[in-house]
Amino acid sequence: MELKTIxxxxxxxxxxxxxxxxxxxxxxxxxxxxxxxxxxxxxxDNAFVGxxxxxxxxxxxxxxxxxxxxxxxxxxxxxxxxxxxxxxxNPFLVVLVCxxxxxxxxxxxxxxxxxxxxxxxxxxxxxxxxxxxxxYMVDLQSIPIxxxxxxxxxxxxxxxxxxxxxxxxxxxxxxxxxxxxxxxxYTRFGRNIYALGxxxxxxNLMGIPIGKTRILVYTMSSTLAALGGLLYAVxxxxxxxxxxxxxxxxxxxxVVIGGTLxxxxxxFVEGTMVGVLILGLIQxxxxxxxxxxxxxxxxIIGLLIFSFILLQRFLSLRSDTDQK
Amino acid sequence: xxxxxPVLCCTSITKFFSGVIALDKVNFNLxxxxxxxxxxxxxxGKSTLIKCLTGVYLPDHGDIxxxxxxxxxxxPSEARNRGISTVYQEINLIQTLSVAENIFAGRQPLSKxxxxxxxxxxxxxxxxxxxxxxxxxxxxLSEYSTAVQxxxxxxxxxxxxxxxxxxxxxxxxxxxxxxxxxxxxxRKLRNEGMAIVFISHFLDQVLELCDTLTIxxxxxxxxxxxxxxxxxxxxxxxxxxKKLAAFENRVAELNSSDESKKDVFYSVxxxxxxKSMKHFDLDLKKGxxxxxxxxxxxGRTEIxxxxxxxxxxxxxxxxxxxxxxxxxxxxxxxRHSFGYCPEDRKLEGLIPCLTIRENxxxxxxxxxxxxxxxxxxKQRKIAEKxxxxxxxxxPSCEENVSRLSGGNQQKVIIARWLAANPEFxxxxxxxxxxxxxxxxxxxxxxxxxxxxxxxxxxISSELDELVRCCDRVAVLRDRKKITEYTGRSxxxxxxxxxxxxxxSEAEDGNLL
Ligand SMILES: Nc1ncnc2c1ncn2[C@@H]1O[C@H](COP(=O)(O)OP(=O)(O)OP(=O)(O)O)[C@@H](O)[C@H]1O
Ligand SMILES: [Mg+2]
Numbered sequence: 001m002e003l004k005t006i007x008x009x010x011x012x013x014x015x016x017x018x019x020x021x022x023x024x025x026x027x028x029x030x031x032x033x034x035x036x037x038x039x040x041x042x043x044x045d046n047a048f049v050g051x052x053x054x055x056x057x058x059x060x061x062x063x064x065x066x067x068x069x070x071x072x073x074x075x076x077x078x079x080x081x082x083x084x085x086x087x088x089x090n091p092f093l094v095v096l097v098c099x100x101x102x103x104x105x106x107x108x109x110x111x112x113x114x115x116x117x118x119x120x121x122x123x124x125x126x127x128x129x130x131x132x133x134x135x136y137m138v139d140l141q142s143i144p145i146x147x148x149x150x151x152x153x154x155x156x157x158x159x160x161x162x163x164x165x166x167x168x169x170x171x172x173x174x175x176x177x178x179x180x181x182x183x184x185x186y187t188r189f190g191r192n193i194y195a196l197g198x199x200x201x202x203x204n205l206m207g208i209p210i211g212k213t214r215i216l217v218y219t220m221s222s223t224l225a226a227l228g229g230l231l232y233a234v235x236x237x238x239x240x241x242x243x244x245x246x247x248x249x250x251x252x253x254x255v256v257i258g259g260t261l262x263x264x265x266x267x268f269v270e271g272t273m274v275g276v277l278i279l280g281l282i283q284x285x286x287x288x289x290x291x292x293x294x295x296x297x298x299x300i301i302g303l304l305i306f307s308f309i310l311l312q313r314f315l316s317l318r319s320d321t322d323q324k
Numbered sequence: 325x326x327x328x329x330p331v332l333c334c335t336s337i338t339k340f341f342s343g344v345i346a347l348d349k350v351n352f353n354l355x356x357x358x359x360x361x362x363x364x365x366x367x368x369g370k371s372t373l374i375k376c377l378t379g380v381y382l383p384d385h386g387d388i389x390x391x392x393x394x395x396x397x398x399x400p401s402e403a404r405n406r407g408i409s410t411v412y413q414e415i416n417l418i419q420t421l422s423v424a425e426n427i428f429a430g431r432q433p434l435s436k437x438x439x440x441x442x443x444x445x446x447x448x449x450x451x452x453x454x455x456x457x458x459x460x461x462x463x464x465l466s467e468y469s470t471a472v473q474x475x476x477x478x479x480x481x482x483x484x485x486x487x488x489x490x491x492x493x494x495x496x497x498x499x500x501x502x503x504x505x506x507x508x509x510x511r512k513l514r515n516e517g518m519a520i521v522f523i524s525h526f527l528d529q530v531l532e533l534c535d536t537l538t539i540x541x542x543x544x545x546x547x548x549x550x551x552x553x554x555x556x557x558x559x560x561x562x563x564x565x566k567k568l569a570a571f572e573n574r575v576a577e578l579n580s581s582d583e584s585k586k587d588v589f590y591s592v593x594x595x596x597x598x599k600s601m602k603h604f605d606l607d608l609k610k611g612x613x614x615x616x617x618x619x620x621x622x623g624r625t626e627i628x629x630x631x632x633x634x635x636x637x638x639x640x641x642x643x644x645x646x647x648x649x650x651x652x653x654x655x656x657x658x659r660h661s662f663g664y665c666p667e668d669r670k671l672e673g674l675i676p677c678l679t680i681r682e683n684x685x686x687x688x689x690x691x692x693x694x695x696x697x698x699x700x701x702k703q704r705k706i707a708e709k710x711x712x713x714x715x716x717x718x719p720s721c722e723e724n725v726s727r728l729s730g731g732n733q734q735k736v737i738i739a740r741w742l743a744a745n746p747e748f749x750x751x752x753x754x755x756x757x758x759x760x761x762x763x764x765x766x767x768x769x770x771x772x773x774x775x776x777x778x779x780x781x782x783i784s785s786e787l788d789e790l791v792r793c794c795d796r797v798a799v800l801r802d803r804k805k806i807t808e809y810t811g812r813s814x815x816x817x818x819x820x821x822x823x824x825x826x827x828s829e830a831e832d833g834n835l836l
Contacts, residue, residue, distance in 0.1 A: 008420070008464070186438035188430070195429050198418035205380065205416040206480070207404035208430040265420040 076229025081239025102226025197264025366731030595640025
């Protein structure tokens, strides 16, 4: 894991470069862009996407995909609101139930993918429809959250003075990300994910427990999606079944922009943080600009993903012909 | 030895693949402190037996006993955890990970609950040093040649404090020096009491290294022999189930053609490419087999890639059929009626999800143009003809290539290029992993196509084979063409001497 495996790092450097580029552009064009508040808000506004993107990074590294995460967020979000506000259930219990739902869903999806050899794409697509449907069954209306714990977590944070607050939500996101980085570099489970994504057949013959690894990857992704749903509920202080439409695609975008190869086996959780921040930065940029429609976000993200895929393609082609 | 109990043994193992029998009541006993050779033709069932023993496949009948107890391994990881370390035939490593990580994947040393990367890299260096390989272990595996990757796979298997070590054709990509280095390590492990299974088609290596031999034929065990009590000749007869009459002579007989008045088909002057090949001249004549000899990494494959337009030369002139011009890309090469059978079948050659027929007609189809339809009946006829010519063992030409044994897959690639009938054919290690009988058939085919006017570039690590088939042999060393031998001066001793000339220098660079 030293820098010698340089080829794998190039997309990561490119991502960091793009981040700095956009940031500098913003700083030159607009006053206040370079403020601590704007910077900290990047973490806050993207905390739930970020948490999900960390889980998605592992799924993609393992050579799979998880389309269900957006719907899981919506379901957990509306479920927690309903349990808290309508049924008045203890908030700690609600958190536990929501996380357990994530564990359960992910394990089932992973097991189906592994044991029945159904494409991950299909299984998680089913998961996506299922959770969205469940969310609408919980409630069609938006439910505001007034629970004290959730309210407290919403406002809690480290105060920097001058109204600048580093909120707990952001800290949770950063902690999840840091844990993800640790898992990816320093645990056997993490390294087995890379092996699995690199070449399943070889990984199996090398004696790597591919079944266990693959199932756990989906467990982790869904659990993090459930955590993302809780963060979303805390962040917006409401539950809404139609929330987080297309969130899975944002997460995938962040992962790809973060330099992880969609084919699996190559990439870094570190990069996903940069990917998430770039997505946030583009939105910030457009809100500072003021006149551009928010659809420009999508266009720019699209272009970015495109150029990153081209970059990766170029890198892998070059390494093929350069091989000695 | 007889008093000892076998560490691993199996009784009447039977394995069917979709109704076709691959192993038929095979018994196999492996004792501690012995090197046990497993021999047989391509498709005899050697790899299948290994895979049944190590939990990749579940045998349909029969029992496996390990250390005296009956075992059922449900996955390769179980066998590995119990102390059976295996290198499977196709190099099974992960290209996207570093060399060191490939050696330790799945069993990284931990310290305080976290992976100790420093130790991984250190231990990897030590293990590779045992095989006399000094490379950057933190670089990606994909940066290295097949030979290095094979060494890495072996190093991986050496690390476990294993009781049983199984090596399925570990030397197929190695040159002689590297193979001997490996043999020394294997002998050392045997003397320490490890039981070792060794599979190879290099009969000389097998006889040199092994204590005991088990021969398989068509999925059945022919018998078990002491290596010092059987001759190479008997071995071949037992493997093939028939005599290979006058094996050596017939090729020699075929290999007599008048050299002088042949047209030059493809000529190259002072071609070079930075970091891969120094300036060289080469003439390929019609109806001639030109051999390339040299150590691994001496530039043999590099020349092939340059000639076929895969890599672009940085300098040089080419004349093709008397017209000057250059081969810009593989596509362009095919249009010039070139064919290229690459060294690494797993990465570059076969398309595993297609059938034998589809794989064989592929090059022919490309040559004819993708829109010209070859009728199914005709495709079958071509496929069947070539299956027979190179003796591919399979139920029918509609079998999926991924289901064939390693050697038979190799034969499919050769068949593909012969079927396309190019004017110039590059064969990079075509007989790697192919059994003695088929090797002979393929050598005969090469000469037959030469006599029909094909120009062939033949790359091989086996000097005997080169001497037998080639009209001319160019010797390479350190990415430089040293000399050429023709006619009477063509003999393996001379080639060997030229290759080995600056051994110490060559060793440093030969693997990268
Ligand atoms: N996965 C599979 N599915 C179907 N048939 C298979 C499969 N694997 C092997 N076979 C068949 O089983 C037979 C034995 O194959 P095996 O790979 O054991 O041969 P081998 O002795 O190792 O030959 P080689 O020297 O070419 O490696 C072959 O006829 C092959 O076609
Ligand atoms: Mg085999």
